[in-house]
Amino acid sequence: MRTPPLPLAEAQGRLLALAPQLTIEHRAVSECLGHYLAESVTSRRTQPAAPLSAMDGYALRSDSLPGPWQVIGESAAGHPYAGTIERNQSARISTGAIIPQGANMVLLQEDTTREGDTLRLTGTPPSPTDRHIRPAGMDFVGDSILLEAGTKIGPAQIALAIAGGHSHLPVRRPLRLTVIDSGDELVLPGQALNAHQLPASNGPMICAMAAALPLAITHTGPIADNLTDLAAALEAAHDADLIVTSGGASVGDHDLVRPALEAVGASIDFWRVGIKPGKPILVAKRGSQIILGLPGNPASAYVTAYLFMLPLLRASLGAAQPLPRTIPARLAEPLAKGGSRMEFLRAQWDGTTVTLDPLQDSGALSPLSRANALVVREAGADAKPAGMDVPVYLLENGGIA
Numbered sequence: 001m002r003t004p005p006l007p008l009a010e011a012q013g014r015l016l017a018l019a020p021q022l023t024i025e026h027r028a029v030s031e032c033l034g035h036y037l038a039e040s041v042t043s044r045r046t047q048p049a050a051p052l053s054a055m056d057g058y059a060l061r062s063d064s065l066p067g068p069w070q071v072i073g074e075s076a077a078g079h080p081y082a083g084t085i086e087r088n089q090s091a092r093i094s095t096g097a098i099i100p101q102g103a104n105m106v107l108l109q110e111d112t113t114r115e116g117d118t119l120r121l122t123g124t125p126p127s128p129t130d131r132h133i134r135p136a137g138m139d140f141v142g143d144s145i146l147l148e149a150g151t152k153i154g155p156a157q158i159a160l161a162i163a164g165g166h167s168h169l170p171v172r173r174p175l176r177l178t179v180i181d182s183g184d185e186l187v188l189p190g191q192a193l194n195a196h197q198l199p200a201s202n203g204p205m206i207c208a209m210a211a212a213l214p215l216a217i218t219h220t221g222p223i224a225d226n227l228t229d230l231a232a233a234l235e236a237a238h239d240a241d242l243i244v245t246s247g248g249a250s251v252g253d254h255d256l257v258r259p260a261l262e263a264v265g266a267s268i269d270f271w272r273v274g275i276k277p278g279k280p281i282l283v284a285k286r287g288s289q290i291i292l293g294l295p296g297n298p299a300s301a302y303v304t305a306y307l308f309m310l311p312l313l314r315a316s317l318g319a320a321q322p323l324p325r326t327i328p329a330r331l332a333e334p335l336a337k338g339g340s341r342m343e344f345l346r347a348q349w350d351g352t353t354v355t356l357d358p359l360q361d362s363g364a365l366s367p368l369s370r371a372n373a374l375v376v377r378e379a380g381a382d383a384k385p386a387g388m389d390v391p392v393y394l395l396e397n398g399g400i401a
């Protein structure tokens, strides 16, 4: 007997619970871009390690205002002043240099004049007096959490980890992903073809969607629509952590993904989710390996890769926040009422309003290439007037802010 399609949230939860536990390795920080921290990282130093000047000027004592002062030395970045500043003394100081002993104020050089070693105040002294001083530990202190486990490592996190004294970071090993195109009608890109054929575009699209993540990707196919070839392709990918197929997931006589999975000893975890496009998505397991059978229609493959494959990859790689998040966007035009499945409508978002593409056929690629957003319409939702907010997934960066 056929089980009804799962609700999206339940299906995503079931899939994420299967995410493989990849081993942790320590990678050079500068090679961690796009990885997720496998463990929280603690600062090995305090920054700034000592009070620093935030401006170029003169360091002196606030109780010596209004001067004049004798300039007795200099504190430059990398070359601190070794002595102590007494009343009516000052040290030339540059941005990023340590505030000398005794000083508690920095006068901007624009607020002073200097003749020889004599410094005079011409402008207004800083208020509060420590305004141009960055206190020790302003950024972070030693032995505190610098970056939480699950944080995505981008340029700022790379800089913070290095500033915190780290040369390597704990991350998951790259996930091995095999993407398989299958279908008798498919040919390689650019190959001569007849009316009954079409270029296999899903595989390259799926690989491109995953490309920013730390993966070892293998792309195979197109594989012919027969059990032997499909089972052989699945077998050849036995050491992949995740296999993603597209097509052959539905109910037709040539939809062989399920029988091929059974032939290689995989067990189906679930099949069919109440979403449009993408209903016939299939999830199977073989040992610790996961197989995601995405539907063949290009928009269905894209939407299911976005809602299932990318979150699974992110979860496996240790992301704290693997699921994409919607933002509210204002409808440029009215939205008709929802149908029996939750829908993900290809749309253009201009930063404020969102406009649905007039072509929503799941077999069409051109609306997908025009879209930068998916409008979410719940099953059975009431019609909505123009100007109303709807939840929208932004497609850039997999919907992860």
Ligand SMILES: Nc1nc2c(c(=O)[nH]1)N[C@H]1C(S)=C(S)[C@@H](COP(=O)(O)OP(=O)(O)OC[C@H]3O[C@@H](n4cnc5c(N)ncnc54)[C@H](O)[C@@H]3O)O[C@H]1N2
Residues within 6 Å of the ligand: 181, 182, 183, 185, 186, 198, 199, 200, 201, 202, 203, 246, 247, 248, 249, 250, 251, 252, 255, 277, 278, 279, 280, 294, 295, 296, 297, 298, 300, 362, 363
């Ligand atoms: N009687 C029913 N028919 C269908 C149902 C249903 O419930 N009952 N579901 C429909 C839905 S919804 C979808 S989605 C499709 C998905 O079917 P499959 O996953 O079996 O996909 P195929 O039939 O193999 O292919 C569909 C379509 O996509 C093209 N395709 C396939 N692979 C690729 C590729 N790698 N690159 C580019 N294009 C590809 C293929 O040529 C077909 O045009 O089933 C409905 N049918």
Ligand code: MOO
Residues within 6 Å of the ligand: 275, 276, 277, 278, 279, 280, 295, 297, 300, 362, 363
């Ligand atoms: O759900 Mo299918 O994905 O409509 O085309």
